[in-house]
Amino acid sequence: MIAMGALGWDHNAYYRRTLLRRLPPSPRRVLDVGCGAGGFAVELARRAQRVDAIDRSPEMIETARRIAPSNVTCTLADVLDIELPQREYDAIVSVTALHHMPLDRALPALARALRPGGVLAAVALPRPDLPRELPVELTAAVGQRVFGAAFLGLRRITDRPWYAPDPQSAAMPLVIDPELTTRQVGALARELLPGAQVRRLVFWRYLLVWHKPV
Known part of the structure; x- marks a missing residue:
C-alpha cells in the first residue's frame, strides 16, 4: 500500500519546462521573478548568458545564492519596488509569483523591462472558476494521483x-489565495498587453505568454 503523501510531487517544477520552451534561442539576459530557492534560475543559467533572479523572501534568496552559478545574480527585492532596466531582457519568466502581485502594476512594469521582440512567460495560480472549470478540476484530481504514482516509480528505478x-519549499512564505480566475487574468492581460495569451493548465495553474512587439 502506497501512502497518499508519497504520491505528492512538485507542480511548479513540472511546469518549468513549459516556460523553458517559450525562451528565445540563446537569450542574452533573463529575469526570473519570484525565484524562490533558485532551482529554476539554475536551469535558466544553462541557456542564458545572464540571469537576474529576484525574490522578496530573505530565506529564499539566501538559499538561491548557495546554489546559483556565476552567471546568476540573486537580488532580495520586491520586483514592484525596484527600478528594472528598461528594454533590457530577452525573456522574463515567473513560476507561481504573479498572483501575489497586482497585475495592473506588475504587467506594465515587466513589459517595460522587455526588449522589443522579448517574451514574458509566467505560470501562476488562478482562483477556482466553478462550475465553468469543473472538467479540468476533475482531471487534475485524478491526474495528480496517476502522475504521482508514475513519478514515484521512476524515482525508485x-x-x-x-x-x-x-x-526547501517548507521555508517558502505562505501562499496567498489568488484573487482572479483564469478568465479574469486573461481579460486584464489582454487589456494591458494586447496580444497576450492566457490559458488554464491542468494542475491548478494558468500560463500567460506575451511577445513584445518589435
Missing part, C-alpha cells in the same frame, strides 16, 4: 528526482 517535493 532511476537516480533522477522526477518532480519530488523540494525540501
Whole structure:
C-alpha cells in the first residue's frame, strides 16, 4: 500500500519546462521573478548568458545564492519596488509569483523591462472558476494521483528526482489565495498587453505568454 503523501510531487517544477520552451534561442539576459530557492534560475543559467533572479523572501534568496552559478545574480527585492532596466531582457519568466502581485502594476512594469521582440512567460495560480472549470478540476484530481504514482516509480528505478517535493519549499512564505480566475487574468492581460495569451493548465495553474512587439 502506497501512502497518499508519497504520491505528492512538485507542480511548479513540472511546469518549468513549459516556460523553458517559450525562451528565445540563446537569450542574452533573463529575469526570473519570484525565484524562490533558485532551482529554476539554475536551469535558466544553462541557456542564458545572464540571469537576474529576484525574490522578496530573505530565506529564499539566501538559499538561491548557495546554489546559483556565476552567471546568476540573486537580488532580495520586491520586483514592484525596484527600478528594472528598461528594454533590457530577452525573456522574463515567473513560476507561481504573479498572483501575489497586482497585475495592473506588475504587467506594465515587466513589459517595460522587455526588449522589443522579448517574451514574458509566467505560470501562476488562478482562483477556482466553478462550475465553468469543473472538467479540468476533475482531471487534475485524478491526474495528480496517476502522475504521482508514475513519478514515484521512476524515482525508485532511476537516480533522477522526477518532480519530488523540494525540501526547501517548507521555508517558502505562505501562499496567498489568488484573487482572479483564469478568465479574469486573461481579460486584464489582454487589456494591458494586447496580444497576450492566457490559458488554464491542468494542475491548478494558468500560463500567460506575451511577445513584445518589435
